[in-house]
Amino acid sequence: MKKHNFSAGPCILPKEVFLKASEAVMDLDNSGLSILEISHRSPAFVDIMNEARDLAIELLGLKGQGYQALFLQGGASLQFIMSAYNLLENKAAYLDTGSWSTKAIKEARKLAEVDVVASSSDKNFNYIPKDYNIPKDIDYFHCTSNNTIFGTQIKEFPDTDAPVVCDMSSDIFSRQIDFSYFDVIYAGAQKNMGPAGTTLVVVKEEVLGKVSRDIPSMLDYKIHIGKDSMFNTPPVFAVYTSLLNLRWLKEKGGIEAIQKENENKAKLIYSEIDINPLFKGFANKPDRSTMNATFYLVDDSLKERFDKMCKEAGINGVNGHRSVGGYRASMYNALPKESVGTLVEVMDELERKA
Numbered sequence: 001m002k003k004h005n006f007s008a009g010p011c012i013l014p015k016e017v018f019l020k021a022s023e024a025v026m027d028l029d030n031s032g033l034s035i036l037e038i039s040h041r042s043p044a045f046v047d048i049m050n051e052a053r054d055l056a057i058e059l060l061g062l063k064g065q066g067y068q069a070l071f072l073q074g075g076a077s078l079q080f081i082m083s084a085y086n087l088l089e090n091k092a093a094y095l096d097t098g099s100w101s102t103k104a105i106k107e108a109r110k111l112a113e114v115d116v117v118a119s120s121s122d123k124n125f126n127y128i129p130k131d132y133n134i135p136k137d138i139d140y141f142h143c144t145s146n147n148t149i150f151g152t153q154i155k156e157f158p159d160t161d162a163p164v165v166c167d168m169s170s171d172i173f174s175r176q177i178d179f180s181y182f183d184v185i186y187a188g189a190q191k192n193m194g195p196a197g198t199t200l201v202v203v204k205e206e207v208l209g210k211v212s213r214d215i216p217s218m219l220d221y222k223i224h225i226g227k228d229s230m231f232n233t234p235p236v237f238a239v240y241t242s243l244l245n246l247r248w249l250k251e252k253g254g255i256e257a258i259q260k261e262n263e264n265k266a267k268l269i270y271s272e273i274d275i276n277p278l279f280k281g282f283a284n285k286p287d288r289s290t291m292n293a294t295f296y297l298v299d300d301s302l303k304e305r306f307d308k309m310c311k312e313a314g315i316n317g318v319n320g321h322r323s324v325g326g327y328r329a330s331m332y333n334a335l336p337k338e339s340v341g342t343l344v345e346v347m348d349e350l351e352r353k354a
């Protein structure tokens with residue numbers, strides 16, 4: 001039986017996507033060849049790559065605005081240093097909202113000065129800092145739109161004239177924002193776009209070419225753009241499966257349609273967390289993520305019982321990250337509302353029986 005998969009990543013994908021991807025492993029579109037054995041230079045794969053790149057730009061509403069989409073490797077973690085390599089000359093401003101942004105800061109510091117404009121480390125990152133100043137003399141401002149581990153999400157992005165770089169790994173394609181506000185967006189596929197193995201990078205071309213350093217080829221956005229995201233062998237299966245998922249999203253009505261579903265799922269879990277006296281939310285209410293809901297049991301002695309009930313209900317992947325503890329329900333695009341309903345029922349049942 002299919003489990004209710006709340007895993008923080010790699011994530012649940014739609015059943016149709018799993019089916020079509022598995023068919024393509026045996027035979028890609030009746031070609032007599034597997035997606036895993038065709039040349040990445042073959043017309044069939046070139047089409048797949050081009051469609052995936054175009055569809056990413058289209059779904060983000062960035063068509064005709066000077067952006068390029070790349071499907072790279074090395075995860076979002078490589079983008080911490082790669083984005084800095086391409087954009088950081090003297091100084092950059094970073095917002096520190098938890099583990100992933102802390103790591104991004106550490107990497108950028110290897111190249112130049114980093115000004116941490118605000119941090120929520122004083123409260124174990126349970127909120128998004130607001131009312132901070134972004135200096136003018138910077139190469140770019142970097143932020144993390146959704147903090148997967150802590151369950152916080154930036155709802156309003158700050159005003160700045162500087163280019164903006166954003167790690168959107170865990171909420172890309174989940175909500176409608178003005179994506180043209182950003183100059184570089186990066187996202188490891190395995191949170192909300194596809195399987196592990198590829199990273200989507202969306203770059204506004206005009207911000208490139210301004211640093212004086214000699215960038216290693218594999219880290220140079222311009223080189224990847226010049227080769228249509230095929231400078232070296234791309235992760236063909238991860239790109240193909242991501243494409244299937246982007247097609248699924250488009251068919252559903254795009255980001256606008258999925259945002260409504262995501263908001264409904266989030267409402268369902270958060271109202272249970274707030275109404276059920278046995279549970280307490282971790283994140284500051286106005287900053288709560290629609291993707292990752294973090295919460296804990298007020299009375300830890302109920303843990304064993306609750307865990308057992310979850311298991312019996314087929315609920316998978318709700319353990320919190322070790323730096324927060326408690327529970328985390330990740331509700332990415334493909335997670336059905338019924339799964340959230342099942343979790344809420346179990347929380348309810350615990351209250352009735354406790």
Ligand SMILES: *Cc1c(COP(=O)(O)O)cnc(C)c1O
Nearest residue numbers: 075076077100148167169170188
């Ligand atoms: C998971 C995650 C990362 C790291 O992604 P990798 O692809 O494993 O390198 C970075 N940022 C955020 C926000 C994440 O959720």
